Amino acid sequence: MKNLRLKSxxxxxxxxxxxLAKACNVTRQTINAIEKGDYNPTINLCIAICRALxxxxxxxxxxx
Amino acid sequence: MKNLRLKSxxxxxxxxxxxLAKACNVTRQTINAIEKGDYNPTINLCIAICRALxxxxxxxxxxx
DNA sequence: TCTTTTTGTCAAGTATATTTTACATTTTGA
DNA sequence: TCAAAATGTAAAATATACTTGACAAAAAGA
Numbered sequence: 001m002k003n004l005r006l007k008s009x010x011x012x013x014x015x016x017x018x019x020l021a022k023a024c025n026v027t028r029q030t031i032n033a034i035e036k037g038d039y040n041p042t043i044n045l046c047i048a049i050c051r052a053l054x055x056x057x058x059x060x061x062x063x064x
Numbered sequence: 065m066k067n068l069r070l071k072s073x074x075x076x077x078x079x080x081x082x083x084l085a086k087a088c089n090v091t092r093q094t095i096n097a098i099e100k101g102d103y104n105p106t107i108n109l110c111i112a113i114c115r116a117l118x119x120x121x122x123x124x125x126x127x128x
Numbered sequence: 129t130c131t132t133t134t135t136g137t138c139a140a141g142t143a144t145a146t147t148t149t150a151c152a153t154t155t156t157g158a
Numbered sequence: 159t160c161a162a163a164a165t166g167t168a169a170a171a172t173a174t175a176c177t178t179g180a181c182a183a184a185a186a187g188a
Contacts, residue, residue: 094146
């Protein structure tokens with residue numbers, strides 16, 4: 001399922017997918033796939049994304 | 065670095081590495097490596113571990 | 129409009145997470 | 159003590175995360 005919290009947190013920082021990708025040292029396609037949801041990223045990448053967006057793992061990746 | 069929070073949470077449930085591995089559908093070696101710390105598991109595995117141990121991502125995998 | 133930026137997607141390749149098999153050491157409990 | 163269970167570790171194979179390059183469509187701004 002789509003990760004709308006990620007998409008929303010990125011929008012709140014006014015960052016494009018490419019901006020976020022660069023901040024996390026991955027490609028734009030990887031960020032796109034994670035937001036799209038059909039993906040299983042590594043925890044280190046999730047942590048990098050969280051730090052770039054000033055969020056925690058629970059806020060962006062934990063469900064219920 | 066070692067993940068002592070994970071090791072501790074597992075001990076609190078009185079589960080062996082193999083018990084936890086089965087609960088997460090991975091091998092004992094994978095759990096061992098994650099506790100040892102020189103590893104970068106996928107977020108889905110981290111979530112499975114959290115659910116097996118009644119913890120959240122922040123409690124087991126978030127630093128600072 | 130028109131142009132630029134952003135997003136969506138795909139196929140083929142590379143890097144690495146995870147498995148399998150196996151053995152040694154440590155810990156636990158009788 | 160002794161045996162069984164639990165842990166630590168390693169090498170080779172497999173599955174999959176992530177990259178690279180590329181193109182089309184949608185959104186944004188002038």
